[in-house]
Amino acid sequence: MIPEEFYKASLDVTGDAADAFRAAMECEPAVSVRLNRRKLDSPDALGYGPLERVAWCRDGYYLPDRPKFTLNPLLHAGAFYVQDASSMIHQTLVETLVERGLLHDRPLVLDLCAAPGGKTTAMINALPDGAFVVANEVMPQRVKILAENLQKWGYPDILVTGSRSSDFAALGAMFDLIAVDAPCSGEGMMRKDEEARAQWSPRLVEQCASLQREILADAVEALRPGGVLIYSTCTFNRRENEDNVRWLVDEFGLEPLDHGLPEGSGPAPQVEGPVPALRFMPHLTRGEGLFVAMLCKPGDVPAAPRAKARDTLRRKLRVVLDGIQRSTMKGNTELPASTLCLASDYDHSLFPEVELDLDTALRYLRHEAITLPPEAPRGYVVVTYKGHPLGLVKNIGNRANNLYPAHWRIRNL
Secondary structure, X not given: OOOHHHHHHOHHHHHHHHHHHHHHHOOOOOXXXXXXXXXXXXXXXXXXXXXXXXXXXXXXXXXXXXXXHHHOHHHHOOOEEEOOOHHHHHHHHHHHHHHOOOOOOOOEEEEOOOOOOHHHHHHHHHOOOOOEEEEEOOOHHHHHHHHHHHHHHOOOOEEEEOOOHHXXXXXXXXXXEEEEEOOOOOHHHOOOOHHHHHHOOHXXXXXXXXXXXXXXHHHHHHEEEEEEEEEEEOOOOOOOOHHHHHHHHHHHOOEEEOOOOOOOOOOOOOOOOOOOOEEEOOOOOOOOOEEEEEEEOOOOOOOOOHHHHHHXXXXXXXXXXXXXXXXXXXXXXXXXXXXHHHOOOOOOOOOOEEEOOHHHHXXXXXXXXXXXXXXXXXEEXXXXXXXXXXXXXXXXXXXXXXXXXXXXXXXXX
């Protein structure tokens, strides 16, 4: 049950539409996925039938209902990501920054609160090849999930870190683009998340607003003059949203940027006043609650030298993953890692490939032994599903030793 106190507190953002907002909050949320543009250019391969495109994201699609995504091998191949449609706006916003020339062709990008990776992968979809992306998550268990999801997504120029926001501030003004999807009171997730409903209180809103300012202050320190900050929350209230944007403007002199979306391309601005931001509301848009604003740091300095920046990041931060893992050590012997074929720049000539049917692909993803056709070559073989690499096996004839990462294996459902 959504707290009645929440509905009363939300009147300043719902106004005359309070009844429509309440009705929408009691409805089932939409189900949507976003394609990996470097791996899949059509939703047809997903096998979910004709899909409706998300209006504000060229790679986003609504599904008629929620299937068991875990049983689709293409999810594990990184060909698509299950994501609420509202959050897909991050891809489109970054696309507008690129189109408007506000990002150079090899930007240094930071997603400061990145787990589980949805907004990181959305931004990667929009970034040019050669962009270097740092995805950070301070919580140890969540950063493991983040690293797994980004390896499957396959973008090679990625660094996953588990550092505090203050560690990035200490690096100085370095990044061209920083996304802060801040920890929040979770109002926008209430209709599908029981924990969000149970934990909400006015005190939590105040606590989150204070924490958000601490993180934002560190992000501003790490953003180079001329760089762009994308601030978002999955909550509705002004305290965590407009008030924090105004604080960024007043405290640091950041300049709000218009979202740049052409008329008719998606949600209309739903924030009153001088802040050119978007507030996704479930009675107005087909997605969960989200607030997002973009701001520019005044001034203009050259981008940080890439080689020097990468070296500094690797030395100063707690690195969890440095690029897509291409090899692993067994004693003193270097062996190919099963994850190497998940990279979007994987060279398909490195190993022979064998296509699996659905049942065999799922057995492979459960980390079970599989048998390849008699004509399959011996040695290392990449197994694929609908042409998309899943990982490696070592084929010894009567069976193929499964080299899929054991900690990624899917459970029987």
